[in-house]
Amino acid sequence: MYRFLLSRQWVITTVVALALVPVMIKLGFWQLHRHEQRVARNDQVARSLAADPVPVGELTAPGRAVPKKDVWRTVTAHGTYDRQGEVVVRMRTGNDGSQGYFVLTPLVQADGTAVLVNRGWVPAGGPQTTYPDVPPAPAGTVTVTGRLRADEQPGQGVKDTRGLPPRQVMLINSERQAAQLHRPVLGGYLELAEAPAGRQPQPVAAPDHSSIGPHMAYAVQWWLFSAFVPVGWIILVRRERRERAAAAAGETTAAAAAPAGA
Structure with missing residues (x-):
C-alpha cells in the first residue's frame, strides 16, 4: 500500500x-x-543610563578599552576644549536621518590627558572635501556630562577610508586620535547628552532601549x-x-x- x-x-x-x-x-x-x-x-543600557554620573577617569584610562558593562554610563569631565585638535566624523546621520558629520573635540583635563567629546551632529551642507560649518566649542574651562562610548573599530559597519581631507575621519578611535594630538587620550569617548547654550551641534539622541x-x-x-x-x-x-x-x-x-x- x-x-x-x-x-x-x-x-x-x-x-x-x-x-x-x-x-x-x-x-x-x-x-x-x-x-x-x-x-x-x-537592560544593560537602561542600568547604565540610570546610574549616577561619575568622573570619566574612574571608568577608563589612556590605552584602555571601555568595558562593555560601562558603555552608556553617564560620566563627567572637566577641562578645556582643544579647538585645534577638533575633527569631524564623516557619514553620520542626525536624529532625523539626514547625512552629515559628528563633531569630535578633545577636552584637555588638568593632568594633560584628553578625552574625546562627540559634541553632536552638523549637516553636510557643502562639498565633502571641505571642512563643514561647525559651531565653535565653548571657550575656557568647562564641565561636560555625557554617555561613555567604546572606541569604534574597522569592520563595525564603518569603513576605514584612507586619504581623507584634512581634519576628517571615518572612525572615532582614541588611539588614532592620540597619535594625532601627541598627548595621552582616555580610551573610548564621551557623547554629549545635552548641548550647551547657544549655537551648537545637534546632540546625539539617547539609545533606544525599549524595543525588543x-x-x-x-x-x-x-x-x-x-x-x-x-x-x-x-x-x-x-x-x-x-x-x-x-x-x-x-x-x-x-x-x-x-x-x-x-
Whole structure:
C-alpha cells in the first residue's frame, strides 16, 4: 500500500523533509538567542543610563578599552576644549536621518590627558572635501556630562577610508586620535547628552532601549515551520495513497467491463 515511498521521488522528498526539521529548529533557537541578547542589551543600557554620573577617569584610562558593562554610563569631565585638535566624523546621520558629520573635540583635563567629546551632529551642507560649518566649542574651562562610548573599530559597519581631507575621519578611535594630538587620550569617548547654550551641534539622541525587535516572533515562526514539515509530509503521503488507490480501482473496473477476449 505504501510501497511508493521507496520510489526515488519519495525517498528524496523524505530526506529533504528530515533535513529541514532540525535546520528550522536550530534557526528558531538562533533567533531566540538574538532575542535574549537584545533584552540583555536593553537592560544593560537602561542600568547604565540610570546610574549616577561619575568622573570619566574612574571608568577608563589612556590605552584602555571601555568595558562593555560601562558603555552608556553617564560620566563627567572637566577641562578645556582643544579647538585645534577638533575633527569631524564623516557619514553620520542626525536624529532625523539626514547625512552629515559628528563633531569630535578633545577636552584637555588638568593632568594633560584628553578625552574625546562627540559634541553632536552638523549637516553636510557643502562639498565633502571641505571642512563643514561647525559651531565653535565653548571657550575656557568647562564641565561636560555625557554617555561613555567604546572606541569604534574597522569592520563595525564603518569603513576605514584612507586619504581623507584634512581634519576628517571615518572612525572615532582614541588611539588614532592620540597619535594625532601627541598627548595621552582616555580610551573610548564621551557623547554629549545635552548641548550647551547657544549655537551648537545637534546632540546625539539617547539609545533606544525599549524595543525588543522581531526575533522572538521569528523564532516561533521557525518552530511552527518545523512542525508543519512532518504534517505536510503526512498529508502528501495520504493524498498520494488515495490517488494511487483510485487509479488502481479505476483500472480494475475498466478491466472488469472489458468484453471477454478483447
